Amino acid sequence: MSIDFLPDKPIYQQLIDRILGDIMRGTLAAGEKLPSVREYAVEVGVNANTMQRVYKELEQMEITETRRGQGSFVTEDQKKILALRDEMKEQLVTTFLQSVAAFGFTTDEIVKCLQERGGEHD
Incomplete structure (x- = not known):
């Protein structure tokens, strides 16, 4: 299953965001083993060096840990x-608010829109 990557953001950062999202949603549970670098690289269609960088960054963030001989x-x-x-x-909220302000929307307009769409993505 190859991923369609966005052209305006580094691939490794998109993969980090994907894994972080999986962790925050609970798709990847605390203590769960990640696929090997090679397995994940093949799964998402990237170079193994890119996946190695992703795993290294996640470990530096202290979100994952590598156990010698066992994996990440x-x-x-x-x-x-x-x-x-x-x-x-x-x-996300900061980025959203900056975008809202840049386009000149009022807080009331945005709150009303959010209330109207409130349950759409739960």
């Missing part, structure tokens, strides 16, 4: 996962 695993530290979730939420 999602952290079991729920506090780190919750902190990541909060950080991502703040980043």
Whole structure:
């Protein structure tokens, strides 16, 4: 299953975001083993070096850990996962608010739109 990558963002960053999303949604559980670098690279259709960089970045973020001879695993530290979730939420909200302001929408317009569409993506 190859992924259609966005042209305006590095592929490795898109893969990091994908894995972080899987962790935050619970698709990848705390303590769960990740596929090997080669397996994941083949699955998403990228070079193994790109996947190696993704895994290295995730480990530097302390979201995953490598166990010698066993592979890479999602952290079991729920506090780190919750902190990541909060950080991502703040980043998304900040980006959203900057976009809203750039287009000149009022807070009332946006709140009304969000309330109207509230349950669409739950």
